[in-house]
Amino acid sequence: MKRKEAREKAVQTLFQLDNTEMTIEDAIPYITDTDRPIDPFYESLVKGTTEHRDEIDATLAEKLENWSLDRLPKIERTVLRLAVYELLHHEDVPHRVVLNEAIELCKQFGDEKSGRFVNGVLSKFEEK
Structure with a gap:
């Protein structure tokens, strides 16, 4: 799986996980081909974004002007979380x-x- 595809699938998985009781282990099979091993980059994106969500949300909240995370459309919130991760x-x-x-x-x-x-x-995040 190329990184672009891994990001697409990660967004789909994270979107599915947002505001649900579903676990990562439940969500991944809905998005990926269960006949093949899970791509390590995809898995790191999903698990990392989920595990660091509080840190990511706090960082995002500092950068948002006139918006709160809860008010953002779900797709923008999901893509931003993935990118900040x-x-x-x-x-x-x-x-x-x-x-x-x-x-x-x-x-x-x-x-x-x-x-x-x-x-x-x-664009408010500084390059390292």
Whole structure:
């Protein structure tokens, strides 16, 4: 699985997990092919974003202007959480790649406004 596909599947899984009682172990089979081993990058994105959600949400809350996380549309919130996880915990992925992938995910699962909004929020994160 390429990283782009891993991110797409991670967004779908995280979207499914948002505001439900479902566990990661329950959600993953809905999104992935259970006949093949789970892709390590995909798994790290899902588990890492879930495990670090409080830290990610606190970081996001500092960057949001005139918005709260609860008011964000679910797809934007999900893509932002995934992207912030990557920015904070996957230093091997360039900042620009995370931004571009997040915008593409918004275009795929949301709309053009979603991409612009997510770009605006993520542009407040400094490159490392």
